Amino acid sequence: MPRTLENSNSLKNRAKKVVPHMTGTFSRAAPSFVEGVFPVYAQSANGSHFIDVDGNEYIDYLMALGPITLGYNYESVNHAIISQLKEGILFSLPHPKEVELSEKMCEVIPHADMVKFEKSGSNVVTGAVRAARAFTTKDKIAYCGSGGVWHDWQAAMVSRDNGVPKFNSELIKLFDYNDADGLEQIFEDNKNEIAAIVLEPTVYDKPENNFLNKVRKLADQNDSLLILDEIVTGFRFDLGGAQKYFDIKGDLVCFGKGMGNGLPISAITGPSEFMKSFDELWVSSTNNSENISLAGTMAVINEMQEKNTIPHCWNMGKKLFDGWNQIVSKFDLDAKMYGYPIRMHLQCFDSNKQESIAMKSLILQEMVKSGIFMSVLGPTFLCYSHTEKDIDDTLHALENACEFVTKNVKESNYEEYLEGTMPKIYLVYEN
Numbered sequence: 156m157p158r159t160l161e162n163s164n165s166l167k168n169r170a171k172k173v174v175p176h177m178t179g180t181f182s183r184a185a186p187s188f189v190e191g192v193f194p195v196y197a198q199s200a201n202g203s204h205f206i207d208v209d210g211n212e213y214i215d216y217l218m219a220l221g222p223i224t225l226g227y228n229y230e231s232v233n234h235a236i237i238s239q240l241k242e243g244i245l246f247s248l249p250h251p252k253e254v255e256l257s258e259k260m261c262e263v264i265p266h267a268d269m270v271k272f273e274k275s276g277s278n279v280v281t282g283a284v285r286a287a288r289a290f291t292t293k294d295k296i297a298y299c300g301s302g303g304v305w306h307d308w309q310a311a312m313v314s315r316d317n318g319v320p321k322f323n324s325e326l327i328k329l330f331d332y333n334d335a336d337g338l339e340q341i342f343e344d345n346k347n348e349i350a351a352i353v354l355e356p357t358v359y360d361k362p363e364n365n366f367l368n369k370v371r372k373l374a375d376q377n378d379s380l381l382i383l384d385e386i387v388t389g390f391r392f393d394l395g396g397a398q399k400y401f402d403i404k405g406d407l408v409c410f411g412k413g414m415g416n417g418l419p420i421s422a423i424t425g426p427s428e429f430m431k432s433f434d435e436l437w438v439s440s441t442n443n444s445e446n447i448s449l450a451g452t453m454a455v456i457n458e459m460q461e462k463n464t465i466p467h468c469w470n471m472g473k474k475l476f477d478g479w480n481q482i483v484s485k486f487d488l489d490a491k492m493y494g495y496p497i498r499m500h501l502q503c504f505d506s507n508k509q510e511s512i513a514m515k516s517l518i519l520q521e522m523v524k525s526g527i528f529m530s531v532l533g534p535t536f537l538c539y540s541h542t543e544k545d546i547d548d549t550l551h552a553l554e555n556a557c558e559f560v561t562k563n564v565k566e567s568n569y570e571e572y573l574e575g576t577m578p579k580i581y582l583v584y585e586n
């Protein structure tokens with residue numbers, strides 16, 4: 156039976172009337188994909204696969220924008236959730252789970268003496284910035300990522316930053332990844348004013364010329380805190396996160412996404428010297444001690460420890476990454492995976508060597524039609540439930556997509572073969 160998207164489209168039309176931007180997360184909304192070809196609503200998911208509202212099944216590589224590290228509908232996590240549900244979700248007092256999970260995180264995360272739980276990655280980055288300002292009594296922040304950082308809600312250079320007071324932009328200083336000199340210049344120009352450096356330890360580029368150690372040193376020399384945004388790298392690159400993987404030390408380290416395998420939970424960790432700032436800060440919210448997420452996250456970390464799940468993700472990722480790059484080279488297409496086997500990104504260049512979202516959209520359009528769901532604008536992620544067969548099926552679909560492209564496309568006219576609209580770029584990378 157040919158694939159239809161009837162139910163997806165009808166839900167989308169209803170959502171347009173009642174939900175701003177059709178859904179609460181920009182990167183999940185229809186315009187982030189090839190609209191008209193990609194499904195718009197998911198119904199259910201299991202392991203590494205999901206089923207859309209029209210009954211079509213896909214191998215997923217977006218993993219709910221990153222949180223799914225073990226797999227969907229994961230048995231031991233479900234079990235923990237269900238038993239906690241019977242005990243209670245939220246109480247008038249804290250529950251032992253908050254202490255137990257904090258102890259567990261201090262065991263697995265380097266340099267963590269204390270843990271503060273929150274509900275989203277944005278909240279913990281915003282909270283860590285607040286704590287750094289309070290601790291240092293300075294106001295300015297050096298942010299890595301000149302292409303757009305949006306995770307601190309108060310930062311005046313977030314993508315789509317209308318509504319953030321303009322004077323805030325005076326407080327934000329930007330530098331590029333791997334540009335330690337640029338960061339040094341910021342300290343030079345803003346003497347004794349920088350409360351913290353906020354850095355994602357890596358996105359797709361690898362650290363070069365001792366970059367991470369230089370950043371650490373600049374923070375120390377200038378009495379600034381180093382806030383590591385490990386929302387994506389945490390519980391994905393290593394159980395100890397990027398601090399362990401790259402052997403660096405953050406002062407306040409932010410986790411989210413992968414720690415909960417889809418549960419709404421995030422955390423800030425660090426040495427007590429800095430974490431104790433939260434004793435006196437109103438970074439506090441009713442649902443922060445919600446126990447389903449605490450119990451489920453404990454089950455996620457236990458499973459990662461017991462089954463040593465992360466190396467499997469690296470192995471499956473490597474099979475996909477290498478296999479992909481071999482196939483596109485065979486077809487002479489400049490459409491390579493780039494980054495890490497655990498967090499990769501497809502980069503396509505047309506015959507004029509220009510980066511081409513149209514080319515990427517066309518390849519991924521052909522693949523989604525054969526049941527492979529990869530994000531056009533975002534990353535490709537692996538989880539513990541991806542199998543060798545998933546990767547083989549994906550590479551097979553890629554062969555077919557490359558065949559279609561090389562047979563039909565002439566002089567980079569990729570757009571002519573799109574059966575829907577090109578994705579709208581709101582962000583430089585994922586949200």
Ligand SMILES: Cc1ncc(COP(=O)(O)O)c(C=O)c1O
Pocket residue numbers: 275276277278280306355384385386387411412585586
């Ligand atoms: C590196 C990074 N930090 C923070 C966030 C914000 O997390 P959340 O979407 O849970 O608020 C994201 C979201 O994609 C992210 O990629």
